[in-house]
Amino acid sequence: MLRAGIIGVTGYTGSELVRLLYAHGGVELSYVTSHSHAGRQLSEVHPHYLGIIDPLCRSFSAEEASEEADLLFFALPHGESMHLVPGLLEKGRKVIDLAADFRLKESARYRKWYEKEHSAPQYLTEAVYGLPELKGEEVKKASLVANPGCYPTSVLLGLAPLAAEGLLDWQTLVVDSKSGASGAGRNPSQALHFPECAENFKAYRVAAHQHSGEMEQELSALAGEELSFTFVPHLVPMVRGILSTIYLRLKSRRGEDEIRELFSGYYAGKDFVRLLPPPLVPETSAVYGSNYCDIALKMDERNGRLVVITAIDNLVKGAAGQAVQNMNLMAGFEENRGLKTVPIKP
Amino acid sequence: MLRAGIIGVTGYTGSELVRLLYAHGGVELSYVTSHSHAGRQLSEVHPHYLGIIDPLCRSFSAEEASEEADLLFFALPHGESMHLVPGLLEKGRKVIDLAADFRLKESARYRKWYEKEHSAPQYLTEAVYGLPELKGEEVKKASLVANPGCYPTSVLLGLAPLAAEGLLDWQTLVVDSKSGASGAGRNPSQALHFPECAENFKAYRVAAHQHSGEMEQELSALAGEELSFTFVPHLVPMVRGILSTIYLRLKSRRGEDEIRELFSGYYAGKDFVRLLPPPLVPETSAVYGSNYCDIALKMDERNGRLVVITAIDNLVKGAAGQAVQNMNLMAGFEENRGLKTVPIKP
């Protein structure tokens, strides 16, 4: 039994980790913390755990964490884990960080997108960007995995085969993403207040979202050239799900079927990427509660533009599910263990 | 491996059975049928099954059904299974019927609430009303289980301890239930058209819903007297979930704590009933996707009236999950096998 810990269990990604690890079967949830609810049982904060799994929430202690867990998931707000993770790595623990702290390779890029100084820049290069379909082998050997953001997961899986093949004409690239409200986390805010968010659709952080940093970093690495693109996220009046609609031209002409074969080969053997046969198009409800990423391709022949559409559950493939997938790789489990479930629909 | 069949796999309850049986581990899904989509793979109708489990939908044949499955779930519209089930029982197959056809013990009651003649009345007494928390021992020995309706599950679990204890003053009993839209099934209709159903709340079949028949039958049996009550269902703009608010006076005075103890004893050892400690009240999202029934009790001291509130997922504890729970009992599995999952929240 792997002893796993969750630092920050009462937020949405922390709570989702409990759900998935409970179903996993090979993991003991040995240590969980909550800053705001230390000393309470998890079910006092999230009553839906009552009678199922109900660990005590503790205050974080680096010593206890390293003694009581072999691997630790960090599910804290951005900017906190960089202060805590190094201590645990030094004690030989493995860490999967669901925040943005270790996703960027260069401290300058971190500064640019998060507008503060990184406190542990020496770990930035060591950390593996944990998108397992692209970096499975590196993840297996990693001590520190930076779990990708929700938007980046949906975008990179839709573009990786093209970038790796040198087909991505990045100057034509536009990414229009739409997310359910759980992506913004559990803290109440005016924008997420039900009467303001229901029956409403809007864009936010137009061409200025911090996830651009990691997306451009990873795409540039795949493409072998420094690139950037326009990214606009939107808020959908639903709880879970991200759908990204990606527009680009190719560096050299390919037919829709050729592109589909390219994707099909690139993701061969990858359980959680589903390339939809036409005329199917992704919809977020078809991946609800699951670790799947659905992808469809459509060539707009009239304009010589490829449209790639992807859908994920932001809390699963976009966060906790992907973290468990990374844990499986790091700890020697089958990659899909505990994650091969049917989406809940309707 | 138990070989299980689903008759009517493409409706919501049939589809939910596939999801749950896939996670069960002790069952082979050996035979599935669909009247409207015979000859197609399940994923052609429900793309979210793509790459996970994808049986061929066949036309129903009594002969094939009895040869290829040991136990059959019937998930057809009301009024159809009574024509097909007897043939399978005669061939020694076990049947769990998710429709209303075998829930009522008397053909007169069936005629009253469904306004037609029953075609196989001789099976009405043989069928076990499959609410496992109340009738687990009978279900274990049954060949034919009538799976309870969604509203009745939420109401009977909230009233059974009181009725069995002789405390239920039925002349004061009022049941106000609220259901998500999936309870009405998969066929499009004006009332369930998104623009009419979203941002809307309404009552329907006021004091005239056919589920009154089975609720009154089962409560009468528990209470040992013929009773009836006022039942009003409502439609909530959400997909899944039923919440029932139940109002009654007791035949003799009891404190809230005494009633809570009564419930606690009655459901001791029943995994799927959760009695919430005050001040918690049930909410449908806390049982989403799961087989749990959450119950809270509140004595309105000012008016001498007890309020019982229950919440279930109508497609799980109210349909497919309860059917799998019944299958577990009939086939000798652990009662909670495949069903002990954490609700998906948020």
Place this chain on the structure above:
Amino acid sequence: MLRAGIIGVTGYTGSELVRLLYAHGGVELSYVTSHSHAGRQLSEVHPHYLGIIDPLCRSFSAEEASEEADLLFFALPHGESMHLVPGLLEKGRKVIDLAADFRLKESARYRKWYEKEHSAPQYLTEAVYGLPELKGEEVKKASLVANPGCYPTSVLLGLAPLAAEGLLDWQTLVVDSKSGASGAGRNPSQALHFPECAENFKAYRVAAHQHSGEMEQELSALAGEELSFTFVPHLVPMVRGILSTIYLRLKSRRGEDEIRELFSGYYAGKDFVRLLPPPLVPETSAVYGSNYCDIALKMDERNGRLVVITAIDNLVKGAAGQAVQNMNLMAGFEENRGLKTVPIKP
């Protein structure tokens, strides 16, 4: 032109007042205040007013208020207007208070339900409980109108004809109400956070909601006997609307048609009460954005119980619309001026 002021313009009821007064045509919005946004234009807080009507939000000053407005709407959180209203009344201004401060006639009742001492009890008897269908004549002469709560409006309109006729057997009375989320106001909270409130249905303040106080007071007065009843409110995942399902027995036997005639006579000439012909039942979307209260009646013959169902828009007939209706009466306008609009559906 009547000069009207709104104290607390940035909350949901204050903002709705602006919408309705803009459409009224006989009113000049001469003075508006906001504690939290003083010094800003309304459109800086609520951009949907941009380019339409955009008053400056000021800090409240009793002197300015009384100088610049003839009639003042108070749309503050409960417990604040009782400190401010007396000063304005003494200067001869008319006041409509949308909070609960002046709804209860006795300070003891206020203390019981709001758990604090009233600071201006001498005004409690002077204030008119502003349900215009019942108290239109008193409202016309009033200086201080206490605008009813949203739940009470939906319940009292459904029961007044019965109470006035002496038919209400209050010991059998149960009221099960369901409200959209805007009823809880504009301040973010965990319970109203979109991911917690969407796809969810729950009860709250079970048999303990403070609106019981005013409902029981008014019903008792109508019935001529002190009465109480069980009231359970619920939260619906929608923005606007209240539907109340009311269960009771009558003191003497009446047929459904007789009751319908009673209601029809009681509300003759009342524009905003619509008695629905069977088999229509109220739905909240049919009154969306409007000042109507829809009512349906159904006798459950099997149990000798009458079911009354009512629907209103909680922000209009349940708050700002009713306040404008009261203003019309107080200021000598036609009662329905500015309010005779078609509900927005779908």
Place this chain on the structure above:
Amino acid sequence: MLRAGIIGVTGYTGSELVRLLYAHGGVELSYVTSHSHAGRQLSEVHPHYLGIIDPLCRSFSAEEASEEADLLFFALPHGESMHLVPGLLEKGRKVIDLAADFRLKESARYRKWYEKEHSAPQYLTEAVYGLPELKGEEVKKASLVANPGCYPTSVLLGLAPLAAEGLLDWQTLVVDSKSGASGAGRNPSQALHFPECAENFKAYRVAAHQHSGEMEQELSALAGEELSFTFVPHLVPMVRGILSTIYLRLKSRRGEDEIRELFSGYYAGKDFVRLLPPPLVPETSAVYGSNYCDIALKMDERNGRLVVITAIDNLVKGAAGQAVQNMNLMAGFEENRGLKTVPIKP
């Protein structure tokens, strides 16, 4: 009083016309038809009209229509009005067609996008494409106005100033639109069935939506060159609202402020276009129930790309409201009469 008729009153756009014309004050609704509900009162189909305005739905008769109305709104499914409108025009009646039948100037373009032959091609050039902010003068003189589609309204208002100024580099143009479910009309379908549409987000008709035809026609005319672009519509789980996110490069370099001034000048005096000051971005709830089109501009300096975001209510500015605006121009009313209302929010 202008006598107005509505052909096809029971669909969503027909019904919305009744709501708006009732509030107009200068129009008598003298003739309404419904194919499916002829002989019934409007309130029998749409109970929310009960007691407010309740015309009898008749079967369409060209003779009665021309006798009883001066101006007729056609709100029929696409492909029907082209058979009926010519007869009325010949009798001197004015017509506003809300369907697509007369929007395209060339029958070849009609054939391409609607895949059938036009039956009255001689009227295609006569019809004025009724986007009043662009063609107000033509509309005033028109006998036949083709009311623009909902998506085209949201897109053309966002691009017209750029196209007219010769700045639009159409080869870089990508339009990503998102619509509420009421845009698909009142007929139930699997895709719009509440359990399938709620908690779900998806694209549809990817790069193949028939509205491309009219958008490209009108933009080409404005730009003075034949152009095309990639257009992908999406379905949002809400009732009303369209938000379009538009991406493009300019033919010559301009700063964000210069573009804002260009828009500001172009729409000077146009009541229903609101250019939002930064950092405001449009949201559909800010135009709910109203005739406004909100627009924001953002220059993505990193990629030299302009992002234009627009929001409308698809049933008002995208259909019935725009039709009333056209009627006002054709009949000599003030352009904004009956339409200057505050959006309903929340």
